[in-house]
Amino acid sequence: MANFNAYDFLKKYEADECTPEEQAIIEETYIDAQVTPQDLLEMEPDLNDLRLRLSKIPNKPRRINWPLNILLTAAAIAIIGTATTLLFKKAAPAPIQFATDIYPGGNRATLTLQNGKTIQLSDTKSGIIIDASKLTYNDGTFINNEQAQAFTVSTPRGGTYQVQLPDGSSVWLNASSSITYNPALKGQEQYRSVKLSGEAYFEVAKDKNHPFVVTTDKQRVEVLGTHFNVSAYNDDLSVSTTLLEGSVKVAPLTTTGVSKEIILKPNQQSEFDANGITVHAVYADDVIDWKNGSFSFASESLESIMKKISRWYDVEVVYTDKQVGDKPFSGAISKYEKVSQVLCLLEATGEVKFKINGRKITVMK
Known part of the structure; x- marks a missing residue:
């Protein structure tokens, strides 16, 4: 960060031109000191540490956002230790235990x-x-x-x-x-x-x-x-x-x-x-995939996943074996599929089974 000037940096903040990382630093300073950014402009001699803090901002790795049609047509299942990792794909027609289905919210x-x-x-x-x-x-x-x-x-x-x-x-x-x-x-x-x-x-x-x-x-x-x-x-x-x-x-x-x-x-x-x-x-x-129309799980327990499904599809969830709720899963699927599609894809891991009866989903080992 050559030719760094705290005053210029704070003016950049005032103009709403900071990167998210730069904004975080200046707002953290504001919160810690309980002063406004304008007050900070008058405290330039005390802000020498900003150069050091900004120089330590890492280059964030790029996250590949695969097109939805690729995600929904590809599938991979891998079991590492006790963790089940699942990249969801489009499911086949629902089996008989899902004869009654539930639409999304x-x-x-x-x-x-x-x-x-x-x-x-x-x-x-x-x-x-x-x-x-x-x-x-x-x-x-x-x-x-x-x-x-x-x-x-x-x-x-x-x-x-x-x-x-x-x-x-x-x-x-x-x-x-x-x-x-x-x-x-x-x-x-x-x-x-x-x-x-x-x-x-x-x-x-x-x-x-x-x-x-x-x-x-x-x-x-x-x-x-x-x-x-x-x-x-x-x-x-x-x-x-x-x-x-x-x-x-x-x-x-x-x-x-x-x-x-x-x-x-x-x-x-x-x-x-x-x-x-x-x-x-x-x-x-x-974390905010729910806002953008997806269920997204990263080594998340089945119990936590089923709570999200329960709220979105407005269903009751019961377990025949509570221990199955501790199993971790990872993956993603559109929130706008019928509930049977979501459950079939979880079943594809071989770790859990489900049954739908009215608006009640039974989770089985």
């Missing part, structure tokens, strides 16, 4: 306004734009002139929806999830505040003067303007936060308030459970 959500009024959102649209004076779908279709300064958007099992918030931030809700938006005052600072249940992917509009805060029952996430995913389902044992761009501050919530905070950088994921909080490296793009 779709665009379904309910908007609840501060006055208690509810609006069932169109399942022929994929998202809604909410501002203080009107409601529209993301294709420009007008809904009405409702005041929506605070509101809740909820998806059912088998539902997903995109929401553009009044501040310009975008949120993609996964199945069986909800967000409550409230630009409330907290102390002396104004926060853009969202309460989340379930899973959502956020692309937050940058506003250095008004941090964006996502709270769940177990943790608090604070950002300035970035892309990240939070999974906080009540029936999961942990809450995960995955960063794609920028920087986020994650803090577990305890009975005494906010505990020690950590800073995530791109392609890092925090996991908070009964044992505390840990951070590990991930391919963040894989």
Whole structure:
């Protein structure tokens, strides 16, 4: 990084011209010091470490995004130790145990306004734009002139929806999830505040003067303007936060308030459970495959996979042998296949079998 100048770097940030890695560094500095980027411009003599930190940014390996038709027509099965790795392909016609089939979920959500009024959102649209004076779908279709300064958007099992918030931030809700938006005052600072249940992917509009805060029952996430995913389902044992761009501050919530905070950088994921909080490296793009229409698993337990299937297809899952739920699988398949196609491909490993009866799936060894 020849001829590095901290002032020029910070001006680059102000102009929104930084790489995701550079943005993460400057926002981490902001969060640590609790000052604005403009304040940092006046602290140039104290920012000599930026040259060193930026020089250590690795050249990220390119990830090959194979065309979907190639992924769906190729298959490979390999067993390494106890891990089953599976690259899913298009399945053959469903066998007799899948005589009754289940279709995937779709665009379904309910908007609840501060006055208690509810609006069932169109399942022929994929998202809604909410501002203080009107409601529209993301294709420009007008809904009405409702005041929506605070509101809740909820998806059912088998539902997903995109929401553009009044501040310009975008949120993609996964199945069986909800967000409550409230630009409330907290102390002396104004926060853009969202309460989340379930899973959502956020692309937050940058506003250095008004941090964006996502709270769940177990943790608090604070950002300035970035892309990240939070999974906080009540029936999961942990809450995960995955960063794609920028920087986020994650803090577990305890009975005494906010505990020690950590800073995530791109392609890092925090996991908070009964044992505390840990951070590990991930391919963040894989984590949000659900938003882009796929199931994607990387050495993930069958129990965790079946929870996702249960939410998306709105089915009950039961086990004849609980131990089978511990088996790890890896692979990917479109979320828009019938459930039988997904189950057949899992069965192709020879590690598990399934039976469909109505809206109940039985998992067998």
